[in-house]
Amino acid sequence: MQELAKLAFSFRRRAMHPVVRKLIFGLVAVVGAVCLGVVALRRGESINAMWLVAASIAVFVIAFRFYARYVAMNALGIDPTRLTPAQRRPDGLDYVATDRHVVFGHHFAAIAGAGPLIGPVLAAQMGYLPGTLWILAGVVFAGAVQDMIILFLSTRRDGRSLGDMIRSELGSAAGGIAMVGILAIMIVLLAVLALVVVKALAQSPWGTFTVAMTIPVALLMGLYLRYLRPGRVGEVSLIGLVLLLVSVWLGGVVAADPTWAPLFTLEAKTLAFLLIGYGFIASVLPVWLLLAPRDYLSTFLKIGTVLLLALAIFIVAPDLKMPALTRFTDGSGPVWAGSLFPFLFITIACGAVSGFHSLVASGTTPKMISSEADIRYVGYGAMLMEAFVAIMALVAACVLEPGVYFAMNSPSALIGTSVESAAQAISSWGFVITPEMLSATARDIGETTILSRTGGAPTLAVGMAEIFSRVISGEGMLAFWYHYAILFEALFILTTVDAGTRVGRFMIQDLLGTAYAPLRHTESWTANVVATGLCVAGWGYFLYAGVVDPLGGINTLWPLFGIANQMLAAIALIFATVCLVKMKRERFAWVTLVPTAWLLVCTLMAGSQKIFHANPRIGFLAHARLFGDARAAGEVMAPAQSLEQMQRIVVNDYVNTTLAALFMGVVLALVLLGTRSILVARRSAVPTTREVGHAVAA
Amino acid sequence: MPSRPESWPVQAMRWRIVAIARALMGAPDYERYLVHHTSHHADSPLLSRAEFFAQRQSARFGRGASRCC
Numbered sequence: 153m154q155e156l157a158k159l160a161f162s163f164r165r166r167a168m169h170p171v172v173r174k175l176i177f178g179l180v181a182v183v184g185a186v187c188l189g190v191v192a193l194r195r196g197e198s199i200n201a202m203w204l205v206a207a208s209i210a211v212f213v214i215a216f217r218f219y220a221r222y223v224a225m226n227a228l229g230i231d232p233t234r235l236t237p238a239q240r241r242p243d244g245l246d247y248v249a250t251d252r253h254v255v256f257g258h259h260f261a262a263i264a265g266a267g268p269l270i271g272p273v274l275a276a277q278m279g280y281l282p283g284t285l286w287i288l289a290g291v292v293f294a295g296a297v298q299d300m301i302i303l304f305l306s307t308r309r310d311g312r313s314l315g316d317m318i319r320s321e322l323g324s325a326a327g328g329i330a331m332v333g334i335l336a337i338m339i340v341l342l343a344v345l346a347l348v349v350v351k352a353l354a355q356s357p358w359g360t361f362t363v364a365m366t367i368p369v370a371l372l373m374g375l376y377l378r379y380l381r382p383g384r385v386g387e388v389s390l391i392g393l394v395l396l397l398v399s400v401w402l403g404g405v406v407a408a409d410p411t412w413a414p415l416f417t418l419e420a421k422t423l424a425f426l427l428i429g430y431g432f433i434a435s436v437l438p439v440w441l442l443l444a445p446r447d448y449l450s451t452f453l454k455i456g457t458v459l460l461l462a463l464a465i466f467i468v469a470p471d472l473k474m475p476a477l478t479r480f481t482d483g484s485g486p487v488w489a490g491s492l493f494p495f496l497f498i499t500i501a502c503g504a505v506s507g508f509h510s511l512v513a514s515g516t517t518p519k520m521i522s523s524e525a526d527i528r529y530v531g532y533g534a535m536l537m538e539a540f541v542a543i544m545a546l547v548a549a550c551v552l553e554p555g556v557y558f559a560m561n562s563p564s565a566l567i568g569t570s571v572e573s574a575a576q577a578i579s580s581w582g583f584v585i586t587p588e589m590l591s592a593t594a595r596d597i598g599e600t601t602i603l604s605r606t607g608g609a610p611t612l613a614v615g616m617a618e619i620f621s622r623v624i625s626g627e628g629m630l631a632f633w634y635h636y637a638i639l640f641e642a643l644f645i646l647t648t649v650d651a652g653t654r655v656g657r658f659m660i661q662d663l664l665g666t667a668y669a670p671l672r673h674t675e676s677w678t679a680n681v682v683a684t685g686l687c688v689a690g691w692g693y694f695l696y697a698g699v700v701d702p703l704g705g706i707n708t709l710w711p712l713f714g715i716a717n718q719m720l721a722a723i724a725l726i727f728a729t730v731c732l733v734k735m736k737r738e739r740f741a742w743v744t745l746v747p748t749a750w751l752l753v754c755t756l757m758a759g760s761q762k763i764f765h766a767n768p769r770i771g772f773l774a775h776a777r778l779f780g781d782a783r784a785a786g787e788v789m790a791p792a793q794s795l796e797q798m799q800r801i802v803v804n805d806y807v808n809t810t811l812a813a814l815f816m817g818v819v820l821a822l823v824l825l826g827t828r829s830i831l832v833a834r835r836s837a838v839p840t841t842r843e844v845g846h847a848v849a850a
Numbered sequence: 851m852p853s854r855p856e857s858w859p860v861q862a863m864r865w866r867i868v869a870i871a872r873a874l875m876g877a878p879d880y881e882r883y884l885v886h887h888t889s890h891h892a893d894s895p896l897l898s899r900a901e902f903f904a905q906r907q908s909a910r911f912g913r914g915a916s917r918c919c
Contacts, residue, residue: 242886242890244882244883244886244887244890244891245883245905245906245909246909248882248886250873251866251869251870253866253870254866254869254870254872254873255873257870257871257873257874258873258874258876260874261873261874261875261876262876377903378904382899382900382903382904383877383878383880383899383900383902383903385872385875385877385878386871386872386875386877389875435914439907439908439911439912440904440907440908443911443914444907444910444911447876447911448875448876448877451874451875451876452875455874455875516910651911651914652914653914654911654913654914655913655914656914657914658913658914
């Protein structure tokens with residue numbers, strides 16, 4: 153069928169004259185350079201978002217056509233004649249040679265998550281320029297390169313997972329260390345994403361009701377798919393979408409109702425415990441009932457909303473109100489503490505370079521690749537798309553009045569809890585805003601307050617609502633779009649939480665199984681509950697600590713997550729470097745060594761600053777000392793209300809220190825083990841890589 | 851089920867869009883399985899739509915899907 157489809161379509165793709173092609177790419181390069189110049193150099197008055205969008209698209213086109221092609225053809229030695237796993241062992245289920253556009257869609261849906269939407273929003277506190285430049289440079293030279301090379305390496309190894317490949321190419325010690333690292337990253341990821349949802353829903357009956365409704369909707373879809381119309385995912389998702397839109401509308405009614413509204417007006421702490429309970433239940437239930445239908449629904453909504461946002465940005469062409477650079481590049485920013493270098497480069501992880509993608513690129517995608525020639529399009533291309541999503545998130549955040557942005561993202565410890573104190577504090581930073589404007593914005597979006605709604609999601613939602621409501625405007629549309637955007641983010645974050653908890657559970661069972669074999673039995677209810685409980689307790693601990701943190705928790709958890717994610721990227725790139733050397737292609741090793749070195753510098757710097765920095769807003773140990781000393785003197789400092797809580801804060805600091813140290817230890821161990829493998833491989837006169845299929849490619 | 855694309859570009863286009871949409875959603879493609887099964891394993895038993903769907907779903911989500919951040 154695929155062949156027929158290809159045949160039917162072979163009339164496209166007429167060969168273009170080389171001169172014409174050169175002219176076109178030359179033109180793209182010129183347009184890109186002009187747009188980038190405007191983005192980088194224009195100061196003073198606000199600039200239009202289209203400059204940023206056009207510059208990004210031009211950069212992506214040029215990078216895809218030239219750099220990606222160079223890496224694929226020269227460094228990797230892509231061989232279109234070589235059989236892929238899908239061709240060598242088709243089983244009609246996992247291993248299926250698939251049309252490249254279909255694989256692209258599959259891969260993009262699997263890598264796109266909440267990360268590229270949140271990181272850029274948080275990074276906007278330094279202005280739109282640093283984030284934009286890092287997203288563009290990062291994706292071209294690090295992120296997309298990583299995704300493509302891991303996809304390539306896994307395709308040459310029957311679609312095996314990253315952990316497996318590291319074990320066979322770098323030894324079992326490296327494999328074991330990487331596994332522990334991946335589990336720790338998973339826990340931090342789940343905690344920070346859950347925290348984003350809690351921050352978005354706290355004290356918001358409209359949002360809470362709407363998001364809560366996704367559970368019965370998903371259950372309904374699950375039953376429908378199981379018993380009524382098996383396999384009709386498309387139609388059931390449409391039904392789900394309609395039900396969701398109805399619940400967004402119903403949420404507004406609930407929020408306005410004096411008896412119902414208090415039921416859904418919840419404290420952050422309550423929400424955190426509800427979420428922990430939800431995560432536990434959702435991941436032990438049969439997958440068809442809740443997890444799978446939820447995943448279909450969230451993917452449906454995610455793709456649709458991203459397309460809608462792109463379309464709306466093109467139609468509205470909004471102006472960016474955030475300056476190119478703010479005074480907070482010096483590290484004194486209220487959203488997160490730390491200077492531009494190294495913290496910007498870990499704040500925007502997904503969108504520029506995300507280690508998590510190496511797990512996806514070594515999962516189901518390589519089993520669907522029908523020719524190595526498609527690897528550049530799928531691996532590099534899908535990551536460029538993700539970077540584009542990140543750019544759109546940045547645009548949405550920068551469309552807001554900077555005063556509103558800072559009111560939403562600064563912790564109450566810095567701006568207080570009234571619109572007057574917030575307006576005064578933020579105006580004193582140089583972003584003029586009045587209390588009336590802050591109240592009016594809250595009223596427009598159908599909320600009681602917008603102060604300290606940290607975590608990125610509400611900011612993005614206001615930005616998206618602002619853009620959408622200029623396309624479809626009308627009475628109350630801003631509030632509808634705001635809660636739609638919150639629903640969209642919360643839905644796929646919760647999907648990550650339940651699916652991720654399940655992944656974590658199996659990782660824990662694998663690890664514990666080596667110590668006590670019965671725990672490995674995935675059919676056993678005891679083992680299931682124990683491992684799930686451990687996983688939930690792990691992320692639940694960090695979630696709770698984040699919820700009670702006076703600085704909002706995002707301040708602590710997001711950098712830890714960024715460090716973890718970039719560390720995983722560094723590990724994947726080290727592995728890729730080892731493979732290049734083993735393939736006897738070491739003259740191209742700079743392709744992976746340069747981004748590896750950059751990621752190592754950024755993450756090790758950021759990691760050690762998070763531990764040792766003298767400023768208690770940045771350094772965990774300094775923070776522990778501050779609270780420890782106060783406690784010793786018998787003082788109680790906010791947010792603690794008792795000496796016992798003071799003690800808990802100190803303990804949290806030490807836990808965070810340990811975690812940061814663990815990440816650094818994991819990556820340093822992998823650097824050492826990788827270097828050893830490289831030295832061994834260099835001594836060999838022939839390729840020593842362990843590929844499957846063909847004899848080792850020269 | 852729509853007819854095979856044979857020489858109809860419009861049909862082929864439709865098939866392709868449906869296939870891409872399914873891949874984006876992560877929905878199992880029973881039609882593709884049918885084609886593969888008839889051409890490769892015609893002698894072994896064929897899964898029904900419901901069986902195929904249940905099998906695919908547990909394979910995909912059984913160990914939790916490694917969703918990205």
